[in-house]
Amino acid sequence: MLLITINYLMVRNSLNPATEKARAVVAERYGIDPRLLEPGNVIQIGREGIPVRIEGIEGIPIPRLIAEAQRELKDEALRQLWTGSLLALAIMAVITFGLAWLVAGRLLRPLHAITSTARRLSESTLHERIGLRGPRDELKELADTFDGMLGRLDKAFSAQKDFVANASHELRTPLTIIRTEIDVALSDPEVSREELQEMGMAVTEAVDRSEHLIDGLLVLAGAESPPTLVDLDLAEIASNEVGITSNEADGLRLRLELDLQPAVVKGERSLLERMVGNLIENAVRHNTPDGWFSVKTTRTGDRVTLEVANSGPAVSPEEAHHLFDRFYRPDKSRSRKTGGFGLGLSIVKAVATALDGTVDLVAPKAGGLRVTVSLPAAVPADRGSGS
Numbered sequence: 347m348l349l350i351t352i353n354y355l356m357v358r359n360s361l362n363p364a365t366e367k368a369r370a371v372v373a374e375r376y377g378i379d380p381r382l383l384e385p386g387n388v389i390q391i392g393r394e395g396i397p398v399r400i401e402g403i404e405g406i407p408i409p410r411l412i413a414e415a416q417r418e419l420k421d422e423a424l425r426q427l428w429t430g431s432l433l434a435l436a437i438m439a440v441i442t443f444g445l446a447w448l449v450a451g452r453l454l455r456p457l458h459a460i461t462s463t464a465r466r467l468s469e470s471t472l473h474e475r476i477g478l479r480g481p482r483d484e485l486k487e488l489a490d491t492f493d494g495m496l497g498r499l500d501k502a503f504s505a506q507k508d509f510v511a512n513a514s515h516e517l518r519t520p521l522t523i524i525r526t527e528i529d530v531a532l533s534d535p536e537v538s539r540e541e542l543q544e545m546g547m548a549v550t551e552a553v554d555r556s557e558h559l560i561d562g563l564l565v566l567a568g569a570e571s572p573p574t575l576v577d578l579d580l581a582e583i584a585s586n587e588v589g590i591t592s593n594e595a596d597g598l599r600l601r602l603e604l605d606l607q608p609a610v611v612k613g614e615r616s617l618l619e620r621m622v623g624n625l626i627e628n629a630v631r632h633n634t635p636d637g638w639f640s641v642k643t644t645r646t647g648d649r650v651t652l653e654v655a656n657s658g659p660a661v662s663p664e665e666a667h668h669l670f671d672r673f674y675r676p677d678k679s680r681s682r683k684t685g686g687f688g689l690g691l692s693i694v695k696a697v698a699t700a701l702d703g704t705v706d707l708v709a710p711k712a713g714g715l716r717v718t719v720s721l722p723a724a725v726p727a728d729r730g731s732g733s
Contacts, residue, residue: 521550603640
């Protein structure tokens, strides 16, 4: 409407109908020859040849009649312009609203797909994806981000289900042992003192197993929450953990290779002790008699590295890929014997991830494992203060 108004004003100010056209309108209106209205012309009329000059018609001067005719022509032209412009505006409005409806529907179709998918989602339908096809625009990026979020949620829910199922299974075993031992003792009215002692030992072992499992679960839960960070030396922690497992290592006649250089990190003591302890316990327990294990700590630039390697049975690449999974045991009978639950390396990875670190595992063909944990080094106090 603004453009039409501006156009109307510009045409009105510049429109000036030709004088010839105005004379033609006056001549047609009064039924005379248009040449009689031309200024300065003398027209011969009649046989006598008497010259006649027309100065006016019905008392109105010719210039005024021509001016009024020009004004009428101008008003008619402006009226036609206004009518045509409004008609064009109405037609364009209909076309524009129709095209806008179609284009908006096409543009909003991906949003409808995202909305409908979100409405259908539940714990059992997290596998669904939008799978939006089209150019890499903002809506495609939004749909891909939503699909990525669904993938992470699906993975988290699956891991949670597996975790609960495995934890329930692991807890059921010691509880079944306890229940069986107690039922057997109660069903025998003449149970001896020796049998009661054996029952008590079995129950104590099952309780200890349950406590170890619960401790591991609590460590995992603690690793997934923000830890309290203090400066700690991995070399000192590794030295203490090696001392704790020294008797077990001596029983297997294992050779120790120790290279502990200062490696200060920011972490929580309980989590780091459990991480280092699990690596060293695995290196000792999953070893062979007369074998070896090594523990090394180093600092390179702004990273601190803990490497624990050992001899032992060969681990296939398929098994090595799953060693960080919770409750995964490549040799379940051996793990039962050693009291493991398949949580050791899961705890190691969870602690390293909580401290912005990484874990790398290599299974040499000769046997054993080599696990390398890389953590950010603690910034010295003088550097942190900017002095």
